[in-house]
Amino acid sequence: MALMSRRRMLGTAGAGLAAAVPVVLGQQKSGWASSGKTPISLIIDDGGPVDAMFYMHPGYETPWIVPNAFTERVAATFERFDLHGKFTVLPMPSCLGRIDKSLERVPQEHLEGFLKIVRERIAPLFDITPEFLTHLAAYDLKSGKYQHIFEDAWISRAPLEEVIDYFVLAFQILKNVGLPAQGITSPWNSGIDVEKQYAQALAEAHWKVYGKKLTWYFLYVSEWDQPRRCTVEYTAPERGQTVVSVPANAPDIFWCMELPTQSEKVEFIHRNIDRLAPADGRPGRIRQLIEGGYPVVLLTHWQSLYHRGTGLGLEGLTALAERIQKVFGDSLRWVPLTEIARTALPAGSGSGPDHG
Numbered sequence: 284m285a286l287m288s289r290r291r292m293l294g295t296a297g298a299g300l301a302a303a304v305p306v307v308l309g310q311q312k313s314g315w316a317s318s319g320k321t322p323i324s325l326i327i328d329d330g331g332p333v334d335a336m337f338y339m340h341p342g343y344e345t346p347w348i349v350p351n352a353f354t355e356r357v358a359a360t361f362e363r364f365d366l367h368g369k370f371t372v373l374p375m376p377s378c379l380g381r382i383d384k385s386l387e388r389v390p391q392e393h394l395e396g397f398l399k400i401v402r403e404r405i406a407p408l409f410d411i412t413p414e415f416l417t418h419l420a421a422y423d424l425k426s427g428k429y430q431h432i433f434e435d436a437w438i439s440r441a442p443l444e445e446v447i448d449y450f451v452l453a454f455q456i457l458k459n460v461g462l463p464a465q466g467i468t469s470p471w472n473s474g475i476d477v478e479k480q481y482a483q484a485l486a487e488a489h490w491k492v493y494g495k496k497l498t499w500y501f502l503y504v505s506e507w508d509q510p511r512r513c514t515v516e517y518t519a520p521e522r523g524q525t526v527v528s529v530p531a532n533a534p535d536i537f538w539c540m541e542l543p544t545q546s547e548k549v550e551f552i553h554r555n556i557d558r559l560a561p562a563d564g565r566p567g568r569i570r571q572l573i574e575g576g577y578p579v580v581l582l583t584h585w586q587s588l589y590h591r592g593t594g595l596g597l598e599g600l601t602a603l604a605e606r607i608q609k610v611f612g613d614s615l616r617w618v619p620l621t622e623i624a625r626t627a628l629p630a631g632s633g634s635g636p637d638h639g
């Protein structure tokens with residue numbers, strides 16, 4: 284996801300749908316269930332060796348190649364606080380080419396360095412997803428050219444088979460660079476108007492490439508509104524496969540690029556950290572989610588952490604991780620997003636061996 288206006292619209296859509304979506308909460312089956320700790324997970328969208336905002340918003344000023352030294356700082360922050368969650372790696376970032384081949388205007392050494400850090404330091408902590416292919420113009424699978432529509436408009440009208448092939452290519456590219464994907468992320472709110480077909484296409488594509496019984500997608504953000512639950516959106520009983528929709532239950536609290544001054548940005552971030560987890564012990568968003576039994580899933584973006592090369596959002600993430608530690612001690616446990624998705628499974632399902 285990206286773009287404030289689209290995410291706001293999405294949040295509204297999500298809140299409106301919450302009551303109509305059947306809630307499927309199952310027994311937690313993984314290690315943390317017996318640990319008595321509440322799982323918490325962090326979604327990071329739009330990841331890649333370049334800043335996707337540079338192409339999404341012409342005129343947006345940023346050092347558009349994200350230095351690998353920055354990616355290493357991010358990895359070090361994850362390691363320091365043992366953060367887990369989901370990290371997007373765009374298979375064809377900003378229509379520049381394929382990350383398993385080469386990208387226009389991006390030195391090969393830079394691309395390979397980025398992928399190495401993700402493989403060795405980020406993927407052990409964070410599940411990896413594509414965010415469709417480009418997070419920009421839709422790719423034409425037949426001609427190999429980019430179309431004159433964005434991916435959100437493309438999926439609204441694409442036939443099921445084409446969406447399956449599109450997702451297969453996304454998963455295959457990540458597999459080729461040694462980054463198997465556990466699910467998929469919607470660029471913006473792509474697929475929200477064709478969600479059943481989206482979920483089915485994901486099931487088919489993920490099965491073809493990975494043969495896993497559980498997969499999931501990230502589409503909905505509740506922001507500060509009524510939180511959402513994980514829901515089962517598609518099943519293929521003949522192969523025991525389930526597709527879960529996993530929401531983020533907070534807005535990107537580091538997204539402040541449009542604010543004019545540094546002090547306003549810093550204030551925005553600190554105010555948001557206070558809303559998530561007040562230092563004085565008052566209940567904040569995270570406490571609200573825990574007490575309501577909602578998934579504690581936080582959200583940010585690669586460009587928010589990077590913040591035009593300043594790393595302002597990454598500083599915010601450090602402050603947030605420290606605050607969560609201070610307020611919740613070890614009553615929370617950071618988990619990859621798949622562990623959050625698993626809570627939607629009915630007891631006894633999805634635990635068998637995966638196919639090939």
Ligand SMILES: [Zn+2]
Nearest residue numbers: 284285328470
């Ligand atoms: Zn995005």
